[in-house]
Amino acid sequence: xxxVIRIIIAEPSTLIREGLMQVxxxxxxxxxxxxxxxxxxIWDLQQRHTIDVVCINPGIVLQAPEQxxxxxxxxxxxxxxxxxxxxxxxxxxxxxxxxxxxxDEPNVIVDTILQAAxxxxxxxxxxxxxxxxxxxxxxxxxxxxxxxxxxxxxLNISVHTVISHRKNISVKTGIKSVSGLTxxxxxxxxxxxxxx
Amino acid sequence: MYREKxxxxxxxxxxSDVILHNYYLLIMLEHFDMSLVVQEKTIKEICQENNINVxxxxxxxxxxxxxxxxxxxxYSAGDLDTIIKYLRRSHQYYLEEKCPGxxxxxxxxxxxxxxxxxxxxxxxxxxxxxEVTEHLNYENSIVFPYMLELFSKSRETIVTPEPRxxxxxxxxxxxxxxxxxxxDLKNLLIKYMPQQNDRQxxxxxxxxxxxxxYDLHVHSQIEDSILIPLVEELEKQLKKR
Numbered sequence: 001x002x003x004v005i006r007i008i009i010a011e012p013s014t015l016i017r018e019g020l021m022q023v024x025x026x027x028x029x030x031x032x033x034x035x036x037x038x039x040x041x042i043w044d045l046q047q048r049h050t051i052d053v054v055c056i057n058p059g060i061v062l063q064a065p066e067q068x069x070x071x072x073x074x075x076x077x078x079x080x081x082x083x084x085x086x087x088x089x090x091x092x093x094x095x096x097x098x099x100x101x102x103x104d105e106p107n108v109i110v111d112t113i114l115q116a117a118x119x120x121x122x123x124x125x126x127x128x129x130x131x132x133x134x135x136x137x138x139x140x141x142x143x144x145x146x147x148x149x150x151x152x153x154x155l156n157i158s159v160h161t162v163i164s165h166r167k168n169i170s171v172k173t174g175i176k177s178v179s180g181l182t183x184x185x186x187x188x189x190x191x192x193x194x195x196x
Numbered sequence: 197m198y199r200e201k202x203x204x205x206x207x208x209x210x211x212s213d214v215i216l217h218n219y220y221l222l223i224m225l226e227h228f229d230m231s232l233v234v235q236e237k238t239i240k241e242i243c244q245e246n247n248i249n250v251x252x253x254x255x256x257x258x259x260x261x262x263x264x265x266x267x268x269x270x271y272s273a274g275d276l277d278t279i280i281k282y283l284r285r286s287h288q289y290y291l292e293e294k295c296p297g298x299x300x301x302x303x304x305x306x307x308x309x310x311x312x313x314x315x316x317x318x319x320x321x322x323x324x325x326x327e328v329t330e331h332l333n334y335e336n337s338i339v340f341p342y343m344l345e346l347f348s349k350s351r352e353t354i355v356t357p358e359p360r361x362x363x364x365x366x367x368x369x370x371x372x373x374x375x376x377x378x379x380d381l382k383n384l385l386i387k388y389m390p391q392q393n394d395r396q397x398x399x400x401x402x403x404x405x406x407x408x409x410y411d412l413h414v415h416s417q418i419e420d421s422i423l424i425p426l427v428e429e430l431e432k433q434l435k436k437r
Contacts (some may be wrong), residue, residue: 047263070421074264180380183316187388
């Protein structure tokens with residue numbers, strides 16, 4: 001597959017669709033672009049190719065939310081971006097992995113898409129790093145049976161931060177369940193086994 | 197394997213070619229209650245002999261070969277019976293063969309590598325099997341009968357409307373936990389659990405876990421992207437009456 005980035009563009013406005021394609025074609029990067037005008041075509045394409053990025057008009061998502069969510073779950077590797085040039089509900093826009101705005105400079109558009117493509121490739125092989133000291137603190141409390149709120153209070157951080165530490169712990173270790181993390185903590189000598 | 201796209205299966209292909217391309221399909225044939233000896237027959241012929249809508253077979257086979265599900269309106273509520281039988285048979289296989297087999301490997305592992313960590317793994321899997329059993333029993337005894345009842349109602353011409361306080365939507369995505377813990381187990385064995393005279397048995401255990409994960413992944417896809425939409429459609433139709 002090399003460095004070719006495969007993109008689907010689903011945008012009814014010819015002006016905007018062609019404009020976006022011109023911006024992408026003017027770069028040194030290799031983009032393979034599919035123009036589609038129905039969701040059916042996206043189903044077909046994702047059966048035949050691994051799609052990196054989908055740039056889609058949010059209006060299309062709004063019309064067929066269920067079909068879109070099924071598409072997204074069968075295209076686990078793809079990153080989805082909204083092409084925004086009119087007002088949409090922020091809740092709708094928050095469902096996208098990235099957004100392209102009509103006022104964005106060409107280099108911003110290209111960077112955004114490159115980042116999205118990279119992101120989608122990384123999603124497949126999670127990066128491997130050691131846990132930070134703070135993450136170890138969270139892990140110890142977590143496997144001791146503490147709730148997010150209790151961990152937040154004990155470490156004097158917000159619940160939101162606890163959740164983000166927990167997410168990182170799972171990405172780094174590849175382990176999601178608390179019982180699995182408990183075994184991890186014992187293997188790594190982070191907690192004493194006698195308590196279990 | 198299911199993340200890589202394989203051969204896109206179509207009805208005129210020989211069943212043997214398809215199996216030789218991806219031997220995981222053998223377990224699929226078993227779940228469909230088909231013979232594993234396929235002679236020179238095509239997929240279409242074998243499906244006809246077994247009274248199975250070939251489109252259902254193709255959809256499942258292509259999920260096994262790594263293709264996303266593509267909604268085409270070829271399924272009818274009549275296929276519900278085929279799909280549910282398939283799922284029930286896979287449940288039976290998980291509970292009576294796959295899980296006990298994996299558990300056996302873990303026991304063997306703890307015999308050669310007798311550490312507290314491996315004992316914890318043992319408990320981890322024991323609890324896991326309990327969760328799986330509960331979930332599958334729930335599907336067998338609540339969800340599937342509900343779906344079949346819905347189907348038989350949809351065929352009656354006169355339906356007496358009655359308040360229904362259950363809907364399939366409730367049970368969407370419940371498989372996630374089951375798949376997640378299996379991934380945890382794999383990661384623990386590959387990355388962290390210290391090895392001690394157990395390479396061979398660990399490899400057998402891992403092979404078995406990968407197999408189970410693969411089957412289970414397709415199983416969830418079948419339920420979430422084929423079965424549930426089909427039943428949601430039925431629910432909608434019945435509400436309209």
